[in-house]
Amino acid sequence: MPARTSISSAASSARSSAASSAKASGTTRSTGGVQSLDRAFAILETIADAGGVISLSQLASDTRLPLPTIHRLVRTLVDLGYVRQEPSRQYSLGPRLIRLGELTSRRLATWARPHLADVVAKVGESVNLAVLDGDQIVYVGQVMPSQNSMRMFTEVGRRVNPHTTAVGKAILANVDAAQVRALLARTGMDARTEHSITTPDAFIEELERTRERGYALDNEEQELGVRCVAVAVPGEHRLALSISGPQPRMGDGMIAKAVGPLHAAADAVAAELDEHA
Template structure:
C-alpha cells in the first residue's frame, strides 16, 4: 500500500525531491520565469522557496503585524510548517516577532531595500543642507546596518573645525545619537539581541558600557523625543538625533558638532528642527 505523504513534512523531503529532479533540469535552456508555462513552472519551481516568498509577500502587503494563525491561513500552509519557516526567517533577521507574538518584516531586508534607501536619501539631501546652513553644523542621515549605524548621507559643515563622518562609514549604536534614536524605536528584545554581538567598549569616559544603562538611556530618548551623544563617541563632540518614523527603514537624522559650539542649551532647539525635518521625510510628510 503506498505511503501517504504528510502535508507537514520537513524541508529535507523537498531537498530529496530537488536532488531527484536535478537530472531532468536543463540549466542552459531553462525558460524565463516570467513567461514560463504552467508545465514548465512545475518542472523548475521550488516549493519551499515559493512558500517562503508567499509568506514574506503577506507580511509586506499588510499594514499591521500578523499572527501565526493569520499567516498560515492566508497562505494555506500547515501551522507547524508556517511556524518553522517563520522561526528560520527570524533567526536570520528577515522576520521579527514582537512582544505580543506578532510578526513583521525584519531588519535583514534593510540592505535589500536599496530603492527605499535611494528615495530617502534623495528626499533628505536638500533638508540636510538646509539644516546645515541653519545651524552651521554637520547634518547626517543614518540607517541601522546590522548591529551598527551607517551614515548614508552627510551635509558637511563649512566651518574649518567640524565633526563629520564619511558616507558609508559605520559607528556603534550604543555611543551615537543616531544609534540611540533608531534603537529607541525597536522592541527591547531586539535591542538586547543587537547588543549580544557588540562589545560595549568605552570610547570616552562618558561612554555607556552596560546593556542596562543603554536601555535606561533609550527610555529617556522615548520620553523626550530625541537622542543625545554627549561626548560618548568623541571626547569633544556632541550630537543630537531624531528617528524618522513610518518608513520600512530604521533611520534617523542628526546634527553633530564640537561640544563647545553645540552646547547643552542648544540641544532642544536643534532637536526641534530635526523633528520638523523628520516629519517631512515620513511617507505622509509634506517634504
C-alpha cells in the same frame, strides 16, 4: 559606500509593513497580495532582526509559519541568492541584496538631502541621516555647512555600533527592550571613549530618557570632542537624523535650537518614504 552597507536594510525597505503583518499572524493581509511574497519578505525581515544570521527552527518560531513552508521558501531564496546557508547550517542574508541596498540607500539620501539642507541652514552644523542595518548603524546621507565643518566619524558609509551614537539611541528607543538587549549581546558594548555606556541596564535607562525628552544625545561617547543630538524618523523605517559638531559649539542652547528643525525634517523624510512606498 562599502559593499556591506544596507544588505539588511534592503530587506527592511522592501516590504517592512507586509513583513510585520506576516510575522505577527503567520498569514498575509487580505489585500489581494501574493501570500508567498509576503512570507518571503517576512523571512528576510526576521533574518535581519536576528542580526543577519538565524537557524531554520528559530526562523519558523519567529515567523509562526510551518517548518515545511519555511524550508521551501528559504530554499528558493538561497537558490536566488537572497539568502545564504552558512557552514553552521544557519541562514544569513545573501549577496544579491547588496545591490538593492546600495541603490535604496542612494535614493534615500537623494530624497532626504533637501530636508537635511534645511536643517543646516537653520542650525549651521552638520546633519546626518543614518539607518539601523542589521545590528549596526550606517550613515547614508550628510549635509555639511560651508563653514564650521570638521571631519568626524559620521562620514557617509561609516558603520558603527548603535550604543555609542545618538542616532542608534533614537532608533532603539522605539524597539522592545528584550530585542535591544539581544542586539547588545550580539554586538558587545565596547567603550569607544571614557564616556561610552557599557552595560545593558544603563543603556536601557538612557533609552527611557530618550523617549521622555523626545530626542537622543551622544555626549562624546563615540568620539572625544564631538556631541550629537538625534531624532528618529517616524514609522517603521529604523532611520534617524542627527546634528553633530564639536562639543564647545554643541552646548545645551544649540541642542534646544536643533531639536525642532530635526523633528520637522524627520517628519518630511517619513512623508517622502510613504509617498514612494
